[in-house]
Amino acid sequence: MNIEIPKKFKPVINNARQVALNTFRPISRKYDRAEHQRPKELDMVASVLDGFNEGDPANSAGASQTGKGKVQQDGGVKNGANMMTCLGALEFCYGDTGFLLAMPRQGLGNAAIAAVASDEQLQRFKGKWAAMAITEPGAGSDSAAIRTTAKEDGDHYLLNGEKIYVTSGERADCVVVWASVDPKLGRAAIKSFVVEWGTPGMELARLEKKLGIRASDTAAINFSDCRVPKENLLGNPEVDTQGFGGVMETFDNTRPLVACFALGVARASLERTRELLDDAINYDYSKPVDNASAAEAELYRMEAEWESAYWLAMKAAWMADNKQSNSVEASISKAKAGRVGNYITLKCVELAGSVGYTEDELLEKWARDSKILDIFEGTQQIQKLIIARRVLGLTSKELK
């Protein structure tokens, strides 16, 4: 047993941290204020990431790398792409969560394509920026209740419906849209389709104004008789329950990743708060926590919570790297990091007082940014449902 980050990840962590501190932080406030303005500074970073993904996947940190990597045949333990992607993403979010989400060609749609696309599709969508469209006005966490339909029509599917909360939906080249080929058949009939911008019938409805992560645009997109080529369906076109399971498995890889988003922004808050309180606190881990001042004890508690969430995320990613089933662990890491990240960023504003609450510092921004991380990619409550069902051995009918 060894609970350390291996040396080989140090370069990728360091690279991402340099981007976080030197590229993201200086423009963080600018794009928080200028919502919906595309952060063009990200294009350069994205090109660098592309280069990494292309030539040296082992040192990249984009979402498109989750779920990849094969277990070594010698039976040895593997520290691979899932862990590394998590570590890189954590550093980027330590810089700015909005920018990571707005990073060209690193969308969740790219992760879906990477996970389930055929070789032909991989080739065809290579280099495209793909957003992900699941949520609808009437279906959030309950993704099986999706009402968007995909009706076969010759060589095409006709898509009809309304999608909301599509991260980078407008800026991306294409959108991976979840739609039902037969609403009567429930989740088994839900398929995902790559829809490219410019396809007739695909229309931007609006861009949301949000509490946080304002640098990352959130689109609402309408589809009316939108004709999508059949070869843009990802995975198996047959209606079967396995298909939905496959879609959900994507989350086993992306939940620890989102956990790391929360950990990144929380570390930014914690670190800055410690700097601001430096004069007031002698931070040496020597006394039992109950013998420390209230502020010092609070910082210790937050650090302990943070560390535990961090290692839970590493555990879930490590299991994915070693091809161990990690649904529960992925949900545990997401639930823990989501709530811990939100708690820490809000508490840090409180500890820093008005300094933390005003825009001179980024603490108030981080406290707004962190909230979404306990919501998207499965809310706190959805994670608890998944965990409870598994621990208790209950079906979704028994534990609703």
Place this chain on the structure above:
Amino acid sequence: MAKDAIGLALSALNRLAGSSMLDRLGMRHTAERLAYRLTKGGFQVITTSARAFKSGTPSDKPERLDAPGHTTGLFDLGITDEQQMIRDSVRAFASDILQANAEQADAEQRTGDAVLGQARELGLNFFAVPETLGGAAAERSTVTSMLVAEELARGDMGQAVAILAPMGVANALTRWGSALQQDKYLPSFADENAPLATIAVCEPRPLFDPMTPRTTATRDGDDWLISGEKSLVPLAAEAELFLIAAATDDGPAVFIVEGGSNGLSAGEDPAMGIRASGQRPLLLDKVRVPAANRLGDDDFNYREFIDLGTLAWCTLAIGTAQAVLDYVVPYCNERKAFGEPISHRQAVAFMIADIAIELDAMRMLTYRAVCRAEQGKPFQRETHLARTLVKDKAMQIGTDGVQLLGGHGFTHEYPVERWYRDLRAVGVAFGGLHL
């Protein structure tokens, strides 16, 4: 029967207790405290001196175990085949023996001799004593000790403490003892008839900090004279060997004290939980020990000595919290209310999900600190963070365990109330154990 001195004192106190004078003078609490302390001293027992520890021919330098060779630089939550084997056998012992005896041991405030004997047969002490001194330890095995402690506490925390205390002394002697100390004391731990032994760190006062004990050790010629009061000392009345923390002119230190030493006695002060550990106060009145019995060589590190005890308590909390989860899952699936199992309600199911989440969180922080300790890396910060998290989450799990069983949980018919009492110890106890 004629009243003895204490009886007379008690009846005098009883008369005093009825008078309104005490309340007028604001002295009631002081008097009640006095009454209690009087009896506490009255039930004092002398410590055991059943064994003579003999020196042989000590080697030139102490035996020290190296960090295990099986870890690579990679993150790895896997355990070795040997660790898996040990874990399996301890798990079986804990669920067959400790669980079955938990209620009785709690009531009797001691771990039965038969249980201690069976625990000894598992050969756990062998892994704490180096091969050259008669044991089976070839490399440092802090992680293995942790796995053992967790499994034992999953059976029952109180008995686990009684079983682990002697092993902790052996671990500490292996890690810190001088060649002389190791030669004199360690081989007996690999014996069939290993000594009962324990570690005394905690002291009876609020906000106790193990780095600043008030028990003092002062030099008197070639000896040390130790005086003070220790609390929550497992096996205090039975132990034949003690490691006792005390303040010296050059900082806190640990002393090896043999049972039966003059001035060393065990009091009586039953606790909320971990009652099967046989914990008692330990009273030291100018206990004389030779200078050579100050634990350690040049490499002794008091902070790490304390932290390895703290990590043992964190580990016990994990085991007992796991027992709570093991128990509430089938209970909530079977217990029906409003026509269906209560586990079908999110209010109940989410509490169980939170137990699973925080239990894993406790594990990761504790395991990490223990891994670092095993590998010889600094682990003070990690221990501090582990304790900070674990004591809160473990207690939450303890109280949720009782809550989930409702009124049933409050009675001795069900084990959750004992786990509730045991888990509170983790925020309070220092010493007693050493991984």
